[in-house]
Amino acid sequence: MTKTYHIWTIGCQMNEADSRHLSSQLEALGYRRTDTAGEAGLVVLNTCVVRQQAEDKAYSRLSSLRHEKRQNPDMIIALMGCMVGRREAPALKQRFPYVDVFMAPSETEPLLEFLSEHGLYDPERVLDTRDKALRDAIQDDEFSLPAYQRGRSVTANVPVVLGCSHACTFCVIPYRRGAERSRPPEHILREIHKLTEQGVREVMLLGQIVDRYGTDLPNGADLAGLLRRVAAVPDVHRVRFLTSHPNWMTDRLIDTVAGTEKICPHIEIPVQAGNDHVLAAMRRGYTVDDYRRIVERIRNRLPDAAIHSDIIVGFCGETEKQFMDTYRLTEEMQWDKVHIAKYSERPKTLAARTLPDDVPAVEKERRRKMLDDRQTDILEKKNRALQNRAVEVLVENRYKGKWRGRTPHNKWVAFEDEGDWHGKLVTVQVEKTRAYSLTGRLQGDTGVQHAGRQP
Ligand code: SAH
Numbered sequence: 001m002t003k004t005y006h007i008w009t010i011g012c013q014m015n016e017a018d019s020r021h022l023s024s025q026l027e028a029l030g031y032r033r034t035d036t037a038g039e040a041g042l043v044v045l046n047t048c049v050v051r052q053q054a055e056d057k058a059y060s061r062l063s064s065l066r067h068e069k070r071q072n073p074d075m076i077i078a079l080m081g082c083m084v085g086r087r088e089a090p091a092l093k094q095r096f097p098y099v100d101v102f103m104a105p106s107e108t109e110p111l112l113e114f115l116s117e118h119g120l121y122d123p124e125r126v127l128d129t130r131d132k133a134l135r136d137a138i139q140d141d142e143f144s145l146p147a148y149q150r151g152r153s154v155t156a157n158v159p160v161v162l163g164c165s166h167a168c169t170f171c172v173i174p175y176r177r178g179a180e181r182s183r184p185p186e187h188i189l190r191e192i193h194k195l196t197e198q199g200v201r202e203v204m205l206l207g208q209i210v211d212r213y214g215t216d217l218p219n220g221a222d223l224a225g226l227l228r229r230v231a232a233v234p235d236v237h238r239v240r241f242l243t244s245h246p247n248w249m250t251d252r253l254i255d256t257v258a259g260t261e262k263i264c265p266h267i268e269i270p271v272q273a274g275n276d277h278v279l280a281a282m283r284r285g286y287t288v289d290d291y292r293r294i295v296e297r298i299r300n301r302l303p304d305a306a307i308h309s310d311i312i313v314g315f316c317g318e319t320e321k322q323f324m325d326t327y328r329l330t331e332e333m334q335w336d337k338v339h340i341a342k343y344s345e346r347p348k349t350l351a352a353r354t355l356p357d358d359v360p361a362v363e364k365e366r367r368r369k370m371l372d373d374r375q376t377d378i379l380e381k382k383n384r385a386l387q388n389r390a391v392e393v394l395v396e397n398r399y400k401g402k403w404r405g406r407t408p409h410n411k412w413v414a415f416e417d418e419g420d421w422h423g424k425l426v427t428v429q430v431e432k433t434r435a436y437s438l439t440g441r442l443q444g445d446t447g448v449q450h451a452g453r454q455p
Contacts (some may be wrong), residue, residue, distance in 0.1 A: 001119075003033045006040035010057055011048025013206055013242065014079055014177075016107070017157040019046045022080070022108045023146035029121045033148050038068055042076045044111070047083035048087055049172055051344035058083055064094055069098050074319055076100050076118075078111050085176030107179045141422070144194045151199045154396045154405075154423045160188055160226065161207025166245070168272075169283050169355070170312060172206055172346035180209070182217050185226055190235070196235035202394055203230060205241040209290040211248035231262040237394060237425055238262055238408065241395065243310075244269045246286045246294045251301075258301045264408040265302050269294070270310035271341075274329030275322040278315055279357065288329060306336035306409035313371060314343045314364030316355035323367050330374055334382065336409065337376045342368050379435040383411070386430045386438060393428050394444055395421040402439075412437045 005026050009019040022044065023033065037043050045061055048054040062079070069075050084092060089102035101114045115121045145153055164173050164408045165180040192203055205226070207213055214221030223241060230239050239262055246269055257263045273279050286294075288455050298305055311326060324336040330338065342364040344355040359367075391422045395405040402414040413429050414437065421442075428440040 003029075003031045004034045005042040006034050006041045007044045007046060008037070008061060009046040010054055011046070011050065011081065012202060013157040014159055014208075015046050015048060017159050017206060018081065018106050019044075020146060020149070020156070021106070021143040022046075022111070023148075024143045025112065027146050031117070033146065037065065038072075041074065042078065043068075044078045044080055047079065047081040049082045049176065050348070051341060051346075053344070055083065062099070065094075066098055076114070078114075080108075080111075080175070082176040086178055088176075106159065131321070143191060145198045145200070147312035153198075153200060154394060155202040155204065156200045157204045157206050158188060158191060158194050159207070160205045160215050160223075160241075161185065161210055164208035166209060166285075167283065167350070169281065169350040170315060170346065172349055173430045175348055177208070180212065180216065182207075182213050182215070182221070184217065185214075185221055185229060188226065189229060192230055192233055192236065196199065196233060199423060201235065201405060201425075202238040202240070203236060205230065205239065207241075208243065209245040209248060210241045211244040211250070211253060211358070222250075224250070224253045226254055227253075227263050228260060231260050235374050236262060238264050240264045240266055240410070242268045246271075246284075246291050249294050249298070251297065254298055254301045257305075264410070265305040266308070266408065266410045267298060267302075267305055268308040268310075268335075269298075270308075271329065271333075272310060272312050273315065273318075273322070274311075275318075278318055278322050278326075281317065281351075282312075282315060283350070288325070298448075304409070306411075307333070307334045308337040308339070308410070309333065310339045310341070310356060311371065312341050312343050313357035313367040316343070316351055316357055316359075318343075318359055319404055322438075327371060327374065330371060331378070334378055336379070336382070336411075338371070340368050340375070342372050348376075376435045380433075383433040383435065383438060386411070387433055389430050390427050390443060391430055391438070391440070393426050395424050395426060398422070403442075414439045415442045417442045 007019050007023060009015050035041050043065060045058060046056040065077055077099045079099050080103040082105055084102045085102055086104050092102060101111050103110045116123050161180060161182050163178040163180045167174050170445055211223050213223040213226055227239055230236060244267060257265060271291050272282055273284055274288055279287060295307060313323060345352045361408060391407045391413060393405040393407055395403050402416050404412060404414045407410055413428050425446045427443040427446050429443050430438050430440040432439045
């Protein structure tokens with residue numbers, strides 16, 4: 001059995017973080033990564049079911065793996081993530097008998113157990129080992145980068161709140177990721193220290209409702225306090241957090257973002273709909289006016305903040321008039337980015353059980369496109385104001401001969417230069433602007449150790 005693994009990941013940043021955790025554990029056990037599933041002794045599918053489309057992609061991967069396994073019966077197949085959730089494993093086992101292991105989101109133990117049962121790793125040896133790195137990778141709740149990302153990944157996603165207990169009527173996540181729980185700050189900080197030793201300079205703290213961080217922890221822990229501690233880690237240049245729920249956005253949090261240079265002025269605070277009836281049917285827990293007031297509070301303290309939103313079009317019973325309220329709210333809010341999704345009925349959610357999915361598919365698509373086109377116009381116009389401005393960029397990678405990175409406001413910027421700027425904070429003079437990217441000319445190293453406040 002070759003000790004090679006392949007991980008296929010789709011879905012949210014949380015899944016990316018879960019895949020990173022599992023990869024670093026497997027590498028500590030001597031597994032090497034391969035990009036080709038067919039060559040791997042172990043294939044992991046890290047799945048997403050937030051919309052039907054994502055679920056369908058996982059099914060199609062599963063069926064191609066069935067053929068691979070016929071060719072190579074020793075191949076171990078592990079299914080992970082929201083498709084498995086906490087309760088779906090028995091039904092999935094019946095449907096896909098060739099899958100060897102099922103793992104709930106963020107839980108890697110079933111695979112480690114399977115490997116030890118099959119003599120592919122010896123937990124006793126790990127416990128005895130003097131190799132601290134190996135012990136840490138297997139036992140701790142802090143994960144470093146897998147080898148292939150070390151020295152390469154400039155940014156990393158770090159889960160701080162697992163699960164969700166809010167239960168919006170459309171959303172399957174609480175059913176699949178379990179109840180909300182915050183990770184202890186010490187674990188998070190140790191993980192971030194490790195990540196910076198391996199080259200990471202920007203961390204994104206993750207939670208379904210990240211602004212609820214700490215509500216289940218002692219000593220008044222909260223996101224504002226955690227952000228400050230993360231920003232104090234010397235090699236961290238930037239910190240971001242995602243996703244905020246309007247009801248938990250405190251002034252203390254906004255003031256912390258405004259008063260701590262390394263915390264990027266970038267707030268993802270989804271509205272989901274611009275009509276009170278639709279919001280009530282979604283059980284979001286706020287009205288459109290509440291949302292307006294929260295954005296006003298943010299903009300009063302952080303006038304240039306980049307505010308992002310998510311929107312669902314075609315939710316159960318959404319009328320043309322209600323959709324137009326969302327459309328007008330989009331014009332009013334001038335968000336810096338909007339993720340627009342067509343409503344997709346999800347099993348067991350309250351909406352699936354009690355409300356008809358009655359907006360026709362073509363109509364959902366029309367609404368999505370109309371909103372998307374409007375938002376693109378808004379961004380084209382907004383970004384034009386950045387022309388000839390100097391922006392700070394943390395360089396993440398090189399693509400098609402151009403260096404690329406993001407500003408503190410999360411705008412992608414590309415520039416050409418022969419130097420090695422990987423992982424560096426630089427200043428770029430913006431020359432060309434588009435809705436979703438900027439290009440410019442390198443002015444040089446910023447010479448600072450932290451994120452600045454320019455757009
Ligand atoms: N916890 C975050 C969202 C997590 S899911 C929040 O409270 O906003 C990411 C996005 O997927 C959501 O913001 C929503 O816009 C979209 N989404 C979730 N369930 C969906 C569904 N059933 N159909 C379509 N989009 C959905």
